[in-house]
Amino acid sequence: MRWHALYPLLAVITCAVAGCVSHRGLDIVAVCWAGDRVVLGCKEGRRGSAVVAVRADSTPAEAQHLHRLLLPPGLRRLPLRSVSGSANGRQVAVTLISGYEDVLAWTDVKEGHWHTVAKGGFHRTPAWAPDGSRLAAVGNPEWGGKHDAVMLVSAVTDRTSMVEVRPPGPEVTDVRAVAWSPTGERLAVSALSNGHLYDVWVTPSSHLGTHWIRVTNDSHGYFGMLAWTSDGRGVVYARLQREGEPELLVQVDAAAKSEPRQFLQLPFRHGGWDQAALGFGGRLAVVEEDSSVVKIVQPGQATREIDLGARPVGPYAWNAEASRLAVVVGKHRLYVVEAGTGRVRLLWDSASPR
Numbered sequence: 001m002r003w004h005a006l007y008p009l010l011a012v013i014t015c016a017v018a019g020c021v022s023h024r025g026l027d028i029v030a031v032c033w034a035g036d037r038v039v040l041g042c043k044e045g046r047r048g049s050a051v052v053a054v055r056a057d058s059t060p061a062e063a064q065h066l067h068r069l070l071l072p073p074g075l076r077r078l079p080l081r082s083v084s085g086s087a088n089g090r091q092v093a094v095t096l097i098s099g100y101e102d103v104l105a106w107t108d109v110k111e112g113h114w115h116t117v118a119k120g121g122f123h124r125t126p127a128w129a130p131d132g133s134r135l136a137a138v139g140n141p142e143w144g145g146k147h148d149a150v151m152l153v154s155a156v157t158d159r160t161s162m163v164e165v166r167p168p169g170p171e172v173t174d175v176r177a178v179a180w181s182p183t184g185e186r187l188a189v190s191a192l193s194n195g196h197l198y199d200v201w202v203t204p205s206s207h208l209g210t211h212w213i214r215v216t217n218d219s220h221g222y223f224g225m226l227a228w229t230s231d232g233r234g235v236v237y238a239r240l241q242r243e244g245e246p247e248l249l250v251q252v253d254a255a256a257k258s259e260p261r262q263f264l265q266l267p268f269r270h271g272g273w274d275q276a277a278l279g280f281g282g283r284l285a286v287v288e289e290d291s292s293v294v295k296i297v298q299p300g301q302a303t304r305e306i307d308l309g310a311r312p313v314g315p316y317a318w319n320a321e322a323s324r325l326a327v328v329v330g331k332h333r334l335y336v337v338e339a340g341t342g343r344v345r346l347l348w349d350s351a352s353p354r
Helices: 003-018
Strands: 026-034 038-046 048-055 066-068 080-085 092-096 101-108 114-120 135-141 148-156 160-164 172-180 189-194 195-201 226-228 234-238 245-252 263-265 273-278 284-288 292-296 304-307 312-316 324-329 333-338 344-349
Touching: 026 048, 026 092, 026 312, 026 324, 038 080, 038 312, 038 333, 048 092, 092 135, 101 135, 101 148, 114 135, 114 148, 135 172, 148 172, 148 189, 172 226, 189 226, 234 273, 273 312, 284 312, 292 324
Parallel strands: 026 080
Antiparallel strands: 026 038, 038 048, 048 066, 080 092, 092 101, 101 114, 135 148, 148 160, 172 189, 189 195, 226 234, 234 245, 245 263, 273 284, 284 292, 292 304, 312 324, 324 333, 333 344
């Protein structure tokens, strides 16, 4: 046998050892940032799910060699729901669908070992503390149970604790979103109170997850997104007004119940949001229904409109500083948008030849 006949096989083995993966057959279903990497949760043909990462500053040629965060066989065959990365770039968490349950798992990017944390009710997209030491996820520890809980997972000790959102006063049954403060000392959640109203609740730094303060008393809506202000004094959230009126972005004081301060009104030509991502400090990226235009809006600044020229747009996610937006178009193309300049760069295309 001639040695050159083995070259293709050796190339495959080398690629597998190096952690790179062919991009053919990957449909992007979720996206997040982990440090300077964009992490993609993908559907891989009929075989299940794959989690891959690419550095945001890669050239198009470099981006064709994706780094695979290899899921174990038991998780690889499950459909993937969400991905979440830590700001320091060291950890990535995923939620996967297993029958009527979700599976929550996380890995250290360098070590590559996946830790299965929990199975149970619907786990919202998990959120890492700024230093990557803890993971907060929302779920129901007992499927069909009455109360949601915030799961706190230690990435240092691999220890998991359940923190139920049971504040004094109104009954809380459904938690929609969770966000860490800039210092990682406090949590904010949006939760259903009294069966029909959503409010924002925060925990004091001295009682993380054990004592909750309601900082809103709002009858206007559904809060699907939360973000802290850069100084850690306030929480920004999205609020829907009465039917037929535009949506608002409002801010409340994180120390005590206060009147929401409206600081951004969002009129839409096509009737509403298709998708939206709220970044650190209140920078919002939003796509209208049936539109290829991403709007980047922030208080005190002109709205920036970026037409990506194709649909569907999404999913998309801000990096930790909300300075860069990773945007998926048509399940196969990944763009990076610079929020300050509006510059758009195609980072990766799974449909292009290698």
